[in-house]
Amino acid sequence: MLAQLADGFLSLALPVTFLHLIGGFLLGLVFGAIPGLTATLAIALLLPFTFGMNVADALVMVAGIYMAGIYSGSITGITLNIPGAPSGAITTIDGHALMKKGEGPQALGMSALSSAFGGLIGAVVLIALAQPVSQLALLFQTPDKFSLVLLAIVTVTIVATGSLLKAATAMVIGLMISTVGIDPMVPVGRFDFESYHLIEGIGLLPAVIGLFAVCELIAQAALPSAMSRAETVAAVERPRRRDFIPSRERLKEVGLFTYIKSSVIGVLIGMLPGGGASMASFIAYAEAKRGARHPEKFGKGSYEGLAASEAANNAMCGGAVIPLLTMGIPGDAVTAIIFGVLLIHGLVPGPALLGSNFAVIAPMFAALFVSSILVFVSVLAFGPIYLRLSQINRGLLYAFIAMISMVGVYASSFSFFQMWMALAIGVLAFLLRVFGYPVVPALMGVILGPYFEEFLRRSLIVSEGDPTIFLTSPASAMLLALTLLFVWLLRIRPARQAKREGAGGA
Amino acid sequence: MKMTRFMSGQVLFALALAALNTVYASQVLQMDRPFATGEPGPAFFPTILCAFLYLACARILFTEIRAEATSRADDAVSDHVPNLRLVGPAIAIGLTALFIVGFFYLGYLVAGFVYTFLIALFFNFERSGAWGSSALTAAIVAFCVTLFGWLFFVQVFGLYLPVWEF
Numbered sequence: 090m091l092a093q094l095a096d097g098f099l100s101l102a103l104p105v106t107f108l109h110l111i112g113g114f115l116l117g118l119v120f121g122a123i124p125g126l127t128a129t130l131a132i133a134l135l136l137p138f139t140f141g142m143n144v145a146d147a148l149v150m151v152a153g154i155y156m157a158g159i160y161s162g163s164i165t166g167i168t169l170n171i172p173g174a175p176s177g178a179i180t181t182i183d184g185h186a187l188m189k190k191g192e193g194p195q196a197l198g199m200s201a202l203s204s205a206f207g208g209l210i211g212a213v214v215l216i217a218l219a220q221p222v223s224q225l226a227l228l229f230q231t232p233d234k235f236s237l238v239l240l241a242i243v244t245v246t247i248v249a250t251g252s253l254l255k256a257a258t259a260m261v262i263g264l265m266i267s268t269v270g271i272d273p274m275v276p277v278g279r280f281d282f283e284s285y286h287l288i289e290g291i292g293l294l295p296a297v298i299g300l301f302a303v304c305e306l307i308a309q310a311a312l313p314s315a316m317s318r319a320e321t322v323a324a325v326e327r328p329r330r331r332d333f334i335p336s337r338e339r340l341k342e343v344g345l346f347t348y349i350k351s352s353v354i355g356v357l358i359g360m361l362p363g364g365g366a367s368m369a370s371f372i373a374y375a376e377a378k379r380g381a382r383h384p385e386k387f388g389k390g391s392y393e394g395l396a397a398s399e400a401a402n403n404a405m406c407g408g409a410v411i412p413l414l415t416m417g418i419p420g421d422a423v424t425a426i427i428f429g430v431l432l433i434h435g436l437v438p439g440p441a442l443l444g445s446n447f448a449v450i451a452p453m454f455a456a457l458f459v460s461s462i463l464v465f466v467s468v469l470a471f472g473p474i475y476l477r478l479s480q481i482n483r484g485l486l487y488a489f490i491a492m493i494s495m496v497g498v499y500a501s502s503f504s505f506f507q508m509w510m511a512l513a514i515g516v517l518a519f520l521l522r523v524f525g526y527p528v529v530p531a532l533m534g535v536i537l538g539p540y541f542e543e544f545l546r547r548s549l550i551v552s553e554g555d556p557t558i559f560l561t562s563p564a565s566a567m568l569l570a571l572t573l574l575f576v577w578l579l580r581i582r583p584a585r586q587a588k589r590e591g592a593g594g595a
Numbered sequence: 596m597k598m599t600r601f602m603s604g605q606v607l608f609a610l611a612l613a614a615l616n617t618v619y620a621s622q623v624l625q626m627d628r629p630f631a632t633g634e635p636g637p638a639f640f641p642t643i644l645c646a647f648l649y650l651a652c653a654r655i656l657f658t659e660i661r662a663e664a665t666s667r668a669d670d671a672v673s674d675h676v677p678n679l680r681l682v683g684p685a686i687a688i689g690l691t692a693l694f695i696v697g698f699f700y701l702g703y704l705v706a707g708f709v710y711t712f713l714i715a716l717f718f719n720f721e722r723s724g725a726w727g728s729s730a731l732t733a734a735i736v737a738f739c740v741t742l743f744g745w746l747f748f749v750q751v752f753g754l755y756l757p758v759w760e761f
Binding site for chain 1 (some may be wrong): 637733
């Protein structure tokens with residue numbers, strides 16, 4: 090394994106592979122920094138191109154986008170008080186307060202350094218745990234796999250913002266989309282309306298492009314440029330590069346323990362289905378405030394708060410990849426699309442993946458590690474330019490997204506029908522967004538649907554229709570208990586607390 | 596603008612979902628019963644999904660109809676495109692649909708150029724309100740994006756894109 094890992098790092102020394110990493114990293118920086126665009130969208134747009142790529146190059150590029158996209162959400166958060174991505178929302182509180190004090194470059198530098206630290210910890214944990222977790226997952230029986238997928242589906246649904254019922258509805262819509270085409274167990278076509286196009290099912294690529302790229306294009310077309318936050322950056326003064334290096338006093342103020350604690354929180358939350366960067370940064374921020382020597386500074390320009398949230402959200406990247414590669418369970422939208430990248434190249438995420446294809450995946454591990462370092466390098470190289478990222482012409486941006494996404498769908502399948510599907514799913518996703526139904530559960534439903542159905546039916550066939558099979562298997566029972574625990578912790582308890590506080594306040 | 600409880604967008608969308616679910620259900624009914632062979636067959640999982648979606652739509656409808664009639668939030672309006680909230684998405688959807696048709700009949704280069712030109716023109720005009728400069732910028736954008744797409748898809752990755760054959 091170590092030799093294959095070393096080969097993974099060495100593969101980054103190949104000029105073509107390294108260029109893919111840099112290309113992905115820069116794409117992630119730009120998409121993460123521009124409000125409204127995200128790393129998820131960048132990876133979704135990349136998906137069609139991966140068909141023509143070597144699998145290692147594709148994974149390396151995706152890793153670069155992921156790490157840079159999560160980090161760069163903080164850039165416009167700090168400079169404009171508008172996070173470029175949800176992952177930068179908590180950083181914005183203290184980052185922008187520091188910016189207003191005239192400490193913008195130091196805040197940007199601290200954000201980059203903390204992200205790099207967290208990213209490195211996440212990558213190291215990923216490398217250390219991937220193989221052991223895979224071996225453990227190999228012991229899973231079919232009912233255990235069903236309970237695992239159920240855990241992912243339930244958790245992704247309950248952590249979605251807004252109405253739980255609407256999140257569950259979005260998830261069911263995604264699951265329904267996944268049922269179109271040949272039945273996963275019996276050679277029978279379903280929901281094909283006697284069309285040979287539909288009997289092949291709805292491809293993952295049109296679903297991803299529709300849910301993210303086409304939906305974003307339509308949503309942006311409804312948004313006046315006066316509301317496009319990208320127009321108000323010009324007044325920021327251009328600083329010198331050395332101003333971005335955090336001073337020794339700032340580093341002491343944060344402390345090594347805060348970096349490590351926040352990174353560990355980020356990794357652990359990344360490993361949970363539905364965890365995500367926003368949750369990681371929020372919990373790490375709250376924990377840093379709880380243990381801080383000067384909690385009163387939080388919210389008014391605390392480097393400790395800023396460092397905690399940034400270390401956690403980038404540490405999440407490594408953590409989120411663990412369940413994807415070892416158990417085939419994507420925990421969020423980005424890992425769900427990485428799932429698609431792997432499938433496109435004939436690699437099925439799951440317990441057997443690392444055993445038989447570790448050498449193919451190793452460059453991705455190395456890329457997560459190296460791109461963490463690049464995060465800090467990037468602030469030194471591009472710090473002054475970061476401030477102008479959000480001034481890109483919207484016409485150029487959305488013409489590019491529109492064309493690349495639609496042509497990408499065609500290039501991946503050579504099917505005009507799939508282009509129509511991408512448009513139809515995009516319109517549906519736009520309507521879901523408009524009416525407050527989260528889109529991420531729908532994507533997870535599309536991806537996990539076939540596995541969910543297959544494991545459910547196989548288990549019931551084995552038990553001759555007896556559903557207690559999910560309780561008699563210890564691993565399955567434990568996963569179901571974990572699902573109930575998450576429902577309690579993430580939905581029922583907060584709702585009760587809010588009700589109690591509401592009653593107390595009344 | 597005041598919206599009636601029964602005709603609010605939320606209610607209409609929930610009804611539309613229920614209607615789509617009915618189309619889905621009509622296909623489920625054409626399959627064998629879930630346990631017709633003693634095992635959970637192809638209709639088993641879709642039946643569960645279908646039932647759940649009906650219940651969810653009913654619950655959403657119930658909640659929305661019982662809720663206070665709401666006034667639509669005042670969105671920022673565009674200086675140059677009236678009723679952008681509806682016109683913008685309609686243009687984006689319409690242009691994308693036309694692009695797919697054009698892509699089939701005219702090929703990538705022509706359809707891609709026209710599509711990106713019109714998308715860029717829309718966004719630029721919405722911002723500036725000036726036709727001339729918006730069209731000029733859009734033409735440059737369309738040329739660059741179309742060329743980029745051609746170089747990337749065809750030259751770099753060797754993928755096939757249809758072209759207009761005279």
